[in-house]
Amino acid sequence: MLGPDADFRPGQREAIEAVARDHRRVLLVQRTGWGKSAVYFIATKLLREQGAGPTLLVSPLLALMRNQIEMAGRIGVRAETINSTNPDEFEPIAERLANDGIDLLLVSPERFANERFRDRMLGVIARSVGMLVVDEAHCISDWGHDFRPDYRRIVRVLEALPDGVPVLCTTATANDRVIDDITDQLGEEMLTLRGSLDRESLALAVADVPAQAERLAWLAETLPTLEGSGIVYVLTIADGERVAAFLRRRGIEAEAYSGATDNDDRVRLEQALLANELKALVATSALGMGFDKPDLGFVIHYQSPGSPIAYYQQVGRAGRALDHAPAVLLCGVEDPDIQDYFIETAFPPRDQAERIVDLLGSEGHEPMSLNDLMAAVNVRRGRLESMLKVLEVEGAVARERGGYVRTPAAWEYPGDRVEHITALRRREQDAMRRYARHDGCLMEFLRRELDDPGAARCGRCMRCRGEPLVVDPTPELRAAAREHLRGVDLVVEPRKQWPSGLAAFGLPKGRIAEDERPLAGRALSVVGDGGWGRLVRTGREEERFADQLVEASASLIRDRWVPDPAPTWVTCVPSMTHPDLVPDLAKRLAAALELPFHDVVRKAAENQPQAAMRNSAQQVRNVWEAFEVGSGAVPEGPVLLVDDLADSKWTITVVARTLRLAGAGPVQPFALATSIAG
Numbered sequence: 001m002l003g004p005d006a007d008f009r010p011g012q013r014e015a016i017e018a019v020a021r022d023h024r025r026v027l028l029v030q031r032t033g034w035g036k037s038a039v040y041f042i043a044t045k046l047l048r049e050q051g052a053g054p055t056l057l058v059s060p061l062l063a064l065m066r067n068q069i070e071m072a073g074r075i076g077v078r079a080e081t082i083n084s085t086n087p088d089e090f091e092p093i094a095e096r097l098a099n100d101g102i103d104l105l106l107v108s109p110e111r112f113a114n115e116r117f118r119d120r121m122l123g124v125i126a127r128s129v130g131m132l133v134v135d136e137a138h139c140i141s142d143w144g145h146d147f148r149p150d151y152r153r154i155v156r157v158l159e160a161l162p163d164g165v166p167v168l169c170t171t172a173t174a175n176d177r178v179i180d181d182i183t184d185q186l187g188e189e190m191l192t193l194r195g196s197l198d199r200e201s202l203a204l205a206v207a208d209v210p211a212q213a214e215r216l217a218w219l220a221e222t223l224p225t226l227e228g229s230g231i232v233y234v235l236t237i238a239d240g241e242r243v244a245a246f247l248r249r250r251g252i253e254a255e256a257y258s259g260a261t262d263n264d265d266r267v268r269l270e271q272a273l274l275a276n277e278l279k280a281l282v283a284t285s286a287l288g289m290g291f292d293k294p295d296l297g298f299v300i301h302y303q304s305p306g307s308p309i310a311y312y313q314q315v316g317r318a319g320r321a322l323d324h325a326p327a328v329l330l331c332g333v334e335d336p337d338i339q340d341y342f343i344e345t346a347f348p349p350r351d352q353a354e355r356i357v358d359l360l361g362s363e364g365h366e367p368m369s370l371n372d373l374m375a376a377v378n379v380r381r382g383r384l385e386s387m388l389k390v391l392e393v394e395g396a397v398a399r400e401r402g403g404y405v406r407t408p409a410a411w412e413y414p415g416d417r418v419e420h421i422t423a424l425r426r427r428e429q430d431a432m433r434r435y436a437r438h439d440g441c442l443m444e445f446l447r448r449e450l451d452d453p454g455a456a457r458c459g460r461c462m463r464c465r466g467e468p469l470v471v472d473p474t475p476e477l478r479a480a481a482r483e484h485l486r487g488v489d490l491v492v493e494p495r496k497q498w499p500s501g502l503a504a505f506g507l508p509k510g511r512i513a514e515d516e517r518p519l520a521g522r523a524l525s526v527v528g529d530g531g532w533g534r535l536v537r538t539g540r541e542e543e544r545f546a547d548q549l550v551e552a553s554a555s556l557i558r559d560r561w562v563p564d565p566a567p568t569w570v571t572c573v574p575s576m577t578h579p580d581l582v583p584d585l586a587k588r589l590a591a592a593l594e595l596p597f598h599d600v601v602r603k604a605a606e607n608q609p610q611a612a613m614r615n616s617a618q619q620v621r622n623v624w625e626a627f628e629v630g631s632g633a634v635p636e637g638p639v640l641l642v643d644d645l646a647d648s649k650w651t652i653t654v655v656a657r658t659l660r661l662a663g664a665g666p667v668q669p670f671a672l673a674t675s676i677a678g
Contacts, residue, residue, distance in 0.1 A: 011195050015039045018191060019131060019166035020046040025187055027137065027169045027179065029194040032316025033294075036170040037068060040133045041077050043168065044104050052130030054097065055104040058154060059135045067292045068135075072104055081106040082117065094121050100128075109139070109150035112157065113392070113399075126160040137169035141181040149389040155185055172197070173313045175451040197312070197452040201319035202327045204442040204461040205469040206435065210333035212530020215302055216243060216481035217473035218330070220250040223279055226326065228297025231273075232282045233314055235303040235338045238526055243302055244282040246484045257283040288314055294321030300328045304335045306342060307428030308435055308449035328469065331436045334528050336429070343425045345380060347418045348387050352379045354413055356387065360397055360406040367403035375501025375617035383614070439463060485531030486552065489560055492521035492646045492669050495653045499616035507624060518656035521669030522561045523646050524553055536673045540644065543578065545585050549672060554592035557640070563668045568637030570597045573655050574627070576606055585672070586642040598635060600662075601655055604628040610651055611675075619650040627655050629662040638665040646671035 012035060018024045020043040030036055044055040059068060059081075072079035080093045080102050096102050105125070111117045132154075134140070140151040158167065169182060169190075183190050209215045219232065232254070234240045240256040247254035255278060257269050273281045274293050281287065285305070299318040305311045311329070319325025348356070355377050360368060368376075373384060388404055391397040396411035397404050431449060438445050440457075441464050447455035462469055473481075494517050503509045525532035532552060539545035557563065570593070572586035583599060590597035607626040613619040639659060646652060646669065656667040 009035055011193060012039055015168075015193050016043050016046070018193070019043045019168050020050075023164050023166045025167040025169075025190045027171075027174075027182060027186075027190050027192045029171055029174050029179065029192065031195065031197045031199055032172045032313065033199070033320035034172070034195065036135075036172075037071055037292075040131070040135075040168055040170070041072055041075055041104075043131060043166075044077055045075065047130045047166075048103050053128035054100070054102050054125075055131040055133055056125050056129050056157075057104055057106045057133040057135060058109055058151075059106050060108065060139055060151075068106060071292070077103045079104040079106060082111060082121075083108050090116070090120075094124075097121065098124055109153060112153035113150055113389075122157075122160075126157070127162075129161065129165060132157065132161065132165065132167045134167070134169040136171055137182055138171045138174045138178050140169075140185060141174075141178045149386065149393050152185075152390075152393040158186060172316060173309045173450065175309065175449070196454045197447050197450055198443065198454070198456075198458065199316060199319065200460075201322050201325050202315060202443065202458075202460065203324060204315070204327050204329075204446075204458075206329040206331070206442065206462070207469040207471045208331045208436055209471050210331075212332060212334070213478055213482040213485055214471060214473060215330045215332060216246055216485070216530070217477035218471045219243065219300065219302065220247060220252065220481070221473045221477055222300075223247065223252055223254075226298050228295060228322075229273055229276045229278055229293075230280055230296055230298035230300065231287065231314075231317055232280045233299065233301045233303075233305070234282060234284060235305070235335070237284060238529075239302065240282045240284055242485065242488055242529075245488070246481060247280065247282070249484065250480075252280065253278045254280045254282055257281050257287050259284060259286040261286070285310070285314070288317070291317055292320070293317070296320070296325070297322065298326045298328070300326075300330070302330055302332070303338065304329060304331045304432050304436070306339045306425065306432065308431050308446050309428070311432065311435075312446045312450060329436065330471070332530075334530075337528055339429050343422060343429070345383060346386075346425070347422070348379055348383045350413045350415060352377055352383075353387060356384070357391070357396065357406065357411060360404055365405075367400045367405050369403040369500070371500035371617070372403065372504075374615040375499070375504065375621075378612075378614050378618045380614040482531070485529060486525075487560075488531065489556055490523040490526070490674055492523050492649060492652070492671060492674070494518045494520055494669075495649055499620055501617050502620060505621060507620065512653070512657070516657045516660050518641065518652055518667040518669050519563075521641075521646070521652070521671070522556060523671045523674045524549070524556055525673045527645070527673045527675055533673055536644070539672075540578075540581070543581055545581070545644070545672065547588075550585065550588045550592055553589055553670065553672065557589075557670060558593060563638075563640070565638045565666055567593075567595060567640035567668050568665075569635045570595050570640045570642060571600050571659070573641065573643040573651060574601055574603050576603050577609070582642065582644050585644065589642060589670075590640075593640075595640070596635075600629050600632070600634055601659070602628050602630045610647060613648070616648060616650060619648045620654070623651050623654045627658050629658055634659065634662045634664050636663060636665055639667055641667050641669045643669070643671045645673055645675065647675040 015028050016039055018026045028036055069079045082090060082093055134154055179192060234243060237258045237260050240258055244254045244256040255269050269281060272278045296318045299315045315327040318327055356373055359376060395407060395409040398407050435445055442461040443458035444455050457464055497511055498508050525536055527533050528537055535546055535549055570586055570590035572582045575582060587597045605626050607622050610619055613622045652669045659667055
């Protein structure tokens with residue numbers, strides 16, 4: 001299957017025999033690039049030759065599925081996938097599966113929640129499956145860095161399997177705690193096969209580089225000197241776009257990749273990287289588990305991930321078939337803020353969770369949709385979706401036509417679990433800080449964090465070689481990077497649709513009338529970014545924005561944006577908590593633009609800070625009656641509406657509507673910053 005020179009790596013034959021010959025349940029923990037996929041492909045081939053049914057492979061990412069199908073085809077395993085991107089292929093694949101025309105079926109764990117999949121295919125699979133493979137099995141564990149609630153549904157699939165069906169769980173990133181959790185869920189009879197997590201080709205290096213401009217300049221200076229193609233990891237979608245754009249401006253073939261990237265574009269970008277048509281793919285963690293490019297030349301982190309386990313998994317993409325591959329971590333001043341955001345939004349607070357369960361359990365209550373729940377409870381959509389998914393997996397709620405309903409199953413808020421996991425995330429965050437300062441072997445540090453019993457000095461990292469990473473780009477490149485970060489104009493797209501669920505509160509629904517909504521506006525920065533964002537944050541703290549920000553804003557509006565129709569006057573969004581901050585900014589900006597300032601918008605009622613509102617429905621309810629236009633004539637011409645922050649854009653939307661209904665002309669919004677995005 002693999003050619004005349006192929007040979008087993010240490011441990012591969014034992015793993016294959018355990019499932020294909022002995023029909024065991026096996027947890028295989030081996031380093032990235034070791035060849036875990038070869039184990040289940042060869043085992044599938046052997047089991048099929050023995051007359052067993054097809055293998056069911058649960059795989060977490062589309063990029064991983066695409067790689068796996070290609071690899072399976074190379075060794076003669078007929079593989080197919082059912083996922084969210086190929087709904088039209090569902091019936092033909094189901095037919096081939098029923099007729100024994102498929103050797104291996106790849107599905108995402110979310111398929112087990114799909115009613116059509118369960119009704120049409122799960123029965124066929126349970127009766128005929130020859131082996132179950134759970135790839136990236138750490139996702140099963142609450143403690144795993146990539147926990148996916150739908151992985152818990154695999155326990156039910158296991159219960160439906162006939163006796164003697166082998167099960168193979170694979171991962172590279174499971175420490176002792178995660179291994180124990182997986183074993184508890186999938187059975188004490190599980191055999192754990194564990195190998196060394198050393199990566200002989202990786203040359204680890206780390207540097208503390210607080211300023212984004214310096215990191216950006218170093219990337220532009222360094223990438224052309226590295227061999228091959230690689231990945232630059234970032235923490236947010238917005239940073240990915242900014243970094244990729246600067247690299248392209250410096251003549252480097254680079255593209256951005258994230259969970260927001262269209263599926264067709266994802267495929268195109270993955271193929272371009274595989275074919276070495278890109279020097280670098282600037283990616284969030286959406287490009288991670290299982291992406292297989294054996295000759296990937298380097299992995300550089302523009303920002304620090306939240307845990308050593310996640311970091312090990314990401315650097316493991318590099319150097320699988322190379323003798324040497326740099327893996328560089330650049331730690332930024334913004335990293336803790338972004339990581340804190342991810343940690344703090346991971347779980348709904350107790351009051352929100354209990355309110356949601358109570359609503360669903362109200363006597364005589366119809367099923368409630370996500371939008372209905374968000375209109376009633378101040379909870380983020382992502383948090384709500386995650387919570388409902390966990391509740392559904394645990395049997396506390398069920399999905400019906402029209403929404404979610406409460407089941408009779410007992411439930412209480414898992415406060416201890418939330419507390420323990422949050423504390424663990426904090427320890428992991430601290431471990432990354434310790435990694436950056438560690439004066440011993442960096443690979444040994446990572447291996448110890450993954451409880452590798454064979455952890456030892458690698459002899460390749462910058463600490464072992466005694467060669468610290470020097471980040472000192474040329475002044476010209478630093479200036480260009482700083483100018484780039486300060487010159488990326490962010491479009492403030494107008495809201496066009498009122499959130500669902502507001503009608504029950506007497507508020508509008510459907511599309512926002514075109515003559516009541518603002519036009520597309522602009523923002524100068526992202527809060528805390530490497531351009532103007534930190535100066536914006538300082539100004540908010542000191543209750544006055546620097547003259548530099550006023551000058552930069554005027555330049556953006558006058559020279560780069562050039563709003564059409566051009567504003568003939570300026571006003572601002574008022575605040576009771578900071579009554580002078582934004583009016584002072586707006587007056588100075590109006591003077592710089594040589595336009596009159598009219599203080600026509602007033603606060604009609606005190607409301608909660610919009611930052612405390614967690615979804616669109618709550619944000620609209622919070623500001624709906626909070627503003628009014630003061631007495632006196634409102635100028636009729638186009639108006640520049642100034643605010644310091646454009647987060648949800650609902651404040652701007654409601655204030656713009658108030659202005660238009662009072663007789664103002666088209667509203668052009670401008671904000672100093674948007675919040676952390678992506």
